[in-house]
Amino acid sequence: GQNIDQPTEMTATEGAIVQINCTYQTSGFNGLFWYQQHAGEAPTFLSYNVLDGLEEKGRFSSFLSRSKGYSYLLLKELQMKDSASYLCAVRVGYQKVTFGIGTKLQVIP
């Protein structure tokens, strides 16, 4: 099976930078996703990493190290609307995507 770990809660200040870490242990690794989920809503896609390195997309960046089983999501210039849960998810093979517990981020003024 998969073991995905991420902090359960984080707090950061509006305008600041926050890094959300995710570690995983799995066989058949075929990519790592980050999803954002606001309370009561469906998850929405943020990023996908399958090779080592940094992927940047606007205010959001995601990093992957396959040898370390480690990823992070970096959010810059935080806005109040970024308050949400951030889910790390691991893809095994082509069909199975398993989600971590999620990190609830609270952005404060």
Next chain:
Amino acid sequence: DTEVTQTPKHLVMGMTNKKSLKCEQHMGHRAMYWYKQKAKKPPELMFVYSYEKLSINESVPSRFSPECPNSSLLNLHLHALQPEDSALYLCASSQDLQLADTGELFFGEGSRLTVL
């Protein structure tokens, strides 16, 4: 059209009822998924259909019965559920799994199920 549409949005049923959840997408995706999400928990994979064939069943109890009538539709038939089955049921779709694509999941808004 980049939407995954789920109906109904809310469903309340008794333990002896039979009901169905429906999911539809028109993005040409060939993989469709059912996830279950309880409050303050991550989505848990239930079923995966690939090219209209069931490819993954995560040991889900038989009181949940999936069906994929065609490449755009996915149903989840519910029968003799228990109160602990109350949750948000999320449908998702992704592109052709047999290509080396990102496999990004597009989620519907979910059907919130309450079993009395």
